Amino acid sequence: MDSKPPRQNVRPVSVRKVTSVDVARLAGVNQSTVSRAFSDDRAVADETRTRVYTAARTLGYTPNLLARSLVTQRTNIVAIVMAHISSPYQPYILDKFIQELRAMGRQALVFTAGPEQEVDDVLPLALQYRVDALIVTSATLSSAGLADCARDGLPVILFNRLVAGANVSAVGCDNVAGGELVADYLIGAGHHRFAYIAGNANSSTNREREQGYFGALQAHGVAAVLHEPGEYTYESGYRAAQRLLGRPDPPDALFCASDIIALGALDCARDCGVRVPDDLSVIGFDDIPMAGWSAYALSTVRQPVSRMIDATLAILARQLDDPTAPPVIERFPVTLVARRSARLPQRVEHRRL
Amino acid sequence: MDSKPPRQNVRPVSVRKVTSVDVARLAGVNQSTVSRAFSDDRAVADETRTRVYTAARTLGYTPNLLARSLVTQRTNIVAIVMAHISSPYQPYILDKFIQELRAMGRQALVFTAGPEQEVDDVLPLALQYRVDALIVTSATLSSAGLADCARDGLPVILFNRLVAGANVSAVGCDNVAGGELVADYLIGAGHHRFAYIAGNANSSTNREREQGYFGALQAHGVAAVLHEPGEYTYESGYRAAQRLLGRPDPPDALFCASDIIALGALDCARDCGVRVPDDLSVIGFDDIPMAGWSAYALSTVRQPVSRMIDATLAILARQLDDPTAPPVIERFPVTLVARRSARLPQRVEHRRL
């Protein structure tokens, strides 16, 4: 009775394409009923539902989310655009995002911007897949593409980044306050010769941390501060520290734009025979896991990453729910985690005596 | 003349859904021509093509890859299933995979298996999105789901993992030889009391490395070897080292199943006042970037990661090209990178004298 054309498939391997129609036929129902049974539509009798499920199981049916997305106009896919994942702060964030998104029933399509690549280069790719939203962790100062996306109703959320002009949501920490915290701490510890190793110059995080640090130092009457350019890598931190420590007038207090930079600086100090924190205090930013390792015991500024990620996803959910919701900018407070890479401020030492 | 029902959209925000039909209308051609113009089908005149392109640009048209995938039966999406990305060896791999996949014109849908989650749990999700292939980096000994996938013609490639029984492709390094290398090296350095800190017990990498290490030691007549269970984390390595160094008969040679474990062990030794490598030699596996940092200078076994990833993608391309291609298993040789965390073998020391 099966009058299908013989030998349609050339290859013996089962090119199995079980559709809801097949399931419907086996279960003796209409395709629409199968669809309803699988989209937890309550309007289907329990008895029918189980019949559909067993039929689906015997056939090995899996709903095709692409087809579903085509009609529902929702892919349940969120694009995550990052810079190099390699930098050790990113993977933790990425991991958490993926886990949480899955708990929300969404998947993550991950895009990494190459070394010289801008966000705008990978944006078209993401749009082609009709992702529901965009989470951007990549460092960019401005992006016409992002603004376009937001204007078209596609939720865009910047994580730990700020894009000038674009009317998009953003979640970050108070980088300026973090820089100020570090300055106060170092001054309180009685330091006199200050230095800063920068992260990527075109990133908002670097700019803000630098601004807070320099501003607070100036407020305390410190005029001259050494400034070394750099990027967010271990090697960059190492080399910048080499330049600083090789000077005739090396600093005794060093703030690094991120922990990974600070670790490089610490290793350089170690290799140069500079004692930490006796000769040099070093403070980082981010509080990555390695900062707590006893080889470094890096004093650093901690951001509430978990809360920031939760906030990001909350905004995401809201925007997905109501595309007309206005963009939100949330900043979280930071705290200074004192470990052993920086001298303790005087007042703390007094208290200890 | 436009007789569309008025006020279809409630919200003022442009719910722009520009389709190829819209572009076709503006360009004065048929929809199929637009499709051809965008799928580099040569059967379209240059003049027409540019007309289509300009029309698309003015409308802000972006091809809908979901719809395309529905008919072409190809999504150009590859699923990458990982364990925790947090472990510092994974991000580098992930980053490289994503970059290379994009160079191939494919995107990565990343799934992370939770702590207690098996690959089989996330597999259905991946299948629903009709991914073209599956790259699995997660640690699993056996998986019925993977075998099913492979049987259904979906290319599955295991990276640095081996799944018993499943007839799937795999790329890895020679973990057994690596373990042997370490054993020979430590014996050559004149050590007598050996220990091993294991990674996750149910991972093939751990089993193989352990097997090579213990086997070579036995071949050299070493009978008793301390064995500490553990998992692939810094903390686990730290605690295992604590247990080992707290013994009345602590080891003087330690092989850790991975670098991240070794770093924990090194920090524990540092905190315990055990000198490395004078009192204790430590060797890891993987050669993650941190192994080269001067705070650790970890001697370790290096795998040719780049070549392994390239091989993986080559297999992928082949299997996508011809689904009937048989599964391949490739193993790459490893090398021992001698740094300063382990005593040098005697013969080298002799040569130095």
Add this chain to the structure above:
DNA sequence: TCATCCGGCGCATACGTATGCAATGCGTCT
């Protein structure tokens, strides 16, 4: 000059699912 061929394009249909609407059957209320 006519037959042939081919590049270029339109027409129609398929991909797999969701969903509004209608139809059916059953229970309940007046």
Add this chain to the structure above:
DNA sequence: AGACGCATTGCATACGTATGCGCCGGATGA
């Protein structure tokens, strides 16, 4: 008893693109 409401299901169509087939016109060959 008749009307009405509700639950359940089928029917038909839409989502946006790719592609086989056919048509047309111009170029080429004899």
